[in-house]
Amino acid sequence: MARGGRKLGELTEKLDLVIEVRDARAPFSTSSPLIEKLAGGKSVVSVLSKKDLADPQRMRVWMEEFARQKKNVWAFNLRRDNLEPLRKSLLRLAPPYRELRLAVVGIPNVGKSLFLNMLLGKSRAKVGGIPGVTRDVSWYKGSGFLAVDSPGILDPSSEPGVHRILSWLGCAKADVVGGHEAAALELIQFLRKRGIWNVVVGAWNIEEPEEPEESSMKPMEHAEFAEKTLVNVGRRLGCLMAGGKVDMELAGRRLVDSFAAGKLGPVTLEMPGDPLWIPRKNCNF
Ligand SMILES: Nc1nc2c(ncn2[C@@H]2O[C@H](COP(=O)(O)OP(=O)(O)O)[C@@H](O)[C@H]2O)c(=O)[nH]1
Numbered sequence: 001m002a003r004g005g006r007k008l009g010e011l012t013e014k015l016d017l018v019i020e021v022r023d024a025r026a027p028f029s030t031s032s033p034l035i036e037k038l039a040g041g042k043s044v045v046s047v048l049s050k051k052d053l054a055d056p057q058r059m060r061v062w063m064e065e066f067a068r069q070k071k072n073v074w075a076f077n078l079r080r081d082n083l084e085p086l087r088k089s090l091l092r093l094a095p096p097y098r099e100l101r102l103a104v105v106g107i108p109n110v111g112k113s114l115f116l117n118m119l120l121g122k123s124r125a126k127v128g129g130i131p132g133v134t135r136d137v138s139w140y141k142g143s144g145f146l147a148v149d150s151p152g153i154l155d156p157s158s159e160p161g162v163h164r165i166l167s168w169l170g171c172a173k174a175d176v177v178g179g180h181e182a183a184a185l186e187l188i189q190f191l192r193k194r195g196i197w198n199v200v201v202g203a204w205n206i207e208e209p210e211e212p213e214e215s216s217m218k219p220m221e222h223a224e225f226a227e228k229t230l231v232n233v234g235r236r237l238g239c240l241m242a243g244g245k246v247d248m249e250l251a252g253r254r255l256v257d258s259f260a261a262g263k264l265g266p267v268t269l270e271m272p273g274d275p276l277w278i279p280r281k282n283c284n285f
Pocket residue numbers: 049050051052053076077078079106107108109110111112113114115262
């Protein structure tokens with residue numbers, strides 16, 4: 001278990017609420033398998049970050065699904081949206097005799113720090129140890145609540161399919177899935193199979209490899225398409241080695257980094273009911 005996870009385990013008893021931040025572009029895969037252990041029967045509220053980087057239509061499908069299931073899930077562009085409605089709603093979970101205590105958890109890079117800063121707003125103040133509560137974590141006082149400063153950077157799932165998605169979103173290192181070239185080639189294939197590759201083509205105006213013309217012929221294999229496309233990406237972005245050959249690792253890095261940062265346009269990688277989704281006990285969804 002990650003160090004943060006162990007800390008959170010000790011803390012859980014003192015908390016009223018755990019807020020799990022996930023990436024709106026992949027709400028299943030960006031959950032941590034540890035949340036079910038750590039939440040230990042506490043209320044879990046899910047926050048989907050990076051709503052601005054997700055496909056708006058698919059975002060609506062997700063939110064309708066959560067509403068249908070009566071799940072407490074909120075989606076935000078954390079760089080811009082006002083979190084006041086969420087804060088007010090959370091305060092209803094406070095015990096009558098003291099302020100609400102909450103922790104923000106999630107896998108790396110989903111936006112935990114930004115979320116906490118926005119939730120604290122201008123009232124942000126660091127407070128010392130709380131009597132009876134572990135002293136080696138920092139607490140912040142917000143309006144009507146106390147929050148732990150990211151005690152829980154949780155381990156992502158190590159399931160290969162999930163890990164691949166996480167490497168495209170910047171939540172896991174591409175090295176784990178075989179480097180940037182491999183990650184980029186898989187990303188291209190993934191997007192193409194789901195019919196959303198055009199967002200990338202649109203953003204960079206990349207030349208599409210030619211497909212066989214006769215409709216009776218098999219379409220170009222995805223792997224071949226991906227390879228040729230990454231060459232075109234490398235040419236377009238000037239990722240060249242001496243002699244003019246495309247540096248595929250560099251081209252892959254540029255593609256994956258731009259994708260993770262949302263520079264290639266809004267994209268959602270998972271939909272409700274996708275086979276990747278493993279429902280978890282104790283978890284909000
Ligand atoms: N566009 C956009 N970027 C976000 C959003 N939330 C977080 N980020 C960015 O994602 C990156 C990681 O955020 P951070 O709070 O450090 O993640 P943490 O590792 O979970 O604490 C930062 O560059 C944030 O500015 C969001 O809703 N929209």
